[in-house]
């Protein structure tokens with residue numbers, strides 16, 4: 001075991017010592033699965049942004065949660081040991097969250113280095129700025145410099161990607177507590193947009209908050225009848241929904257499944273073996289965007305003028321426009 005592998009408590013103490021010595025700590029997080037040139041560039045850029053480099057390393061369980069089965073390719077002991085062997089890395093800490101907000105809160109590094117895919121409005125930003133820290137944006141990575149590209153060359157089949165869709169206000173009009181099939185009014189072009197995404201290989205999964213059930217306004221059976229119509233209409237258009245996940249709870253119940261909670265997104269990821277990092281969450285509310293960001297997904301805000309923090313990756317006036325943006329970003 002390298003002396004650079006630290007527990008969260010040890011890392012907090014180490015950062016405090018560095019701070020006493022006038023050294024600024026740069027943290028960088030990721031799965032660092034099969035170290036490659038892209039990782040080296042990221043690490044050296046991050047190290048150059050301060051005086052000591054701390055790598056927050058996704059545990060095997062957390063990589064599996066957002067990259068799907070078969071990942072990581074290298075176990076956490078190997079990934080940690082490889083990072084610790086690099087002279088530019090000063091310390092390594094493992095974490096189980098998908099996005100290490102809890103660990104960052106505990107460690108309070110001066111700088112968090114983040115790739116540009118996550119944007120200047122990354123989900124960690126408000127957290128890091130809350131103690132006067134800042135985000136250091138690193139240079140873009142090229143496609144060849146990714147573990148997925150290496151895995152593909154090794155013949156490892158990629159995990160499926162999906163578009164996770166909010167229901168009310170995204171696929172269909174939101175009359176407030178939609179509970180009967182005859183109330184269902186499709187957003188214009190929704191079925192065509194879904195068809196294009198499906199033909200490009202994305203699984204389609206609905207993720208919906210249905211607190212009307214918890215409030216006693218309608219029953220689960222009512223909701224299921226709405227979903228039968230939803231799926232029936234789509235089937236006529238030649239589109240298959242892989243699954244529909246719903247949260248029946250009221251906000252006060254503080255469950256893990258109500259968006260912006262990530263419970264249903266991670267459940268969908270696990271049950272369908274998805275690569276969430278290459279999947280999209282699409283919705284009309286900031287809670288959809290926050291949930292997607294916290295599950296390490298790409299995000300698109302539709303039919304909304306809200307300015308969300310964290311910001312969505314894509315803002316589109318319609319589902320049709322969102323589908324086009326998704327297809328062009330995904331090179332399909």
Ligand SMILES: [Zn+2]
Pocket residue numbers: 247248249255256257258
């Ligand atoms: Zn819930």
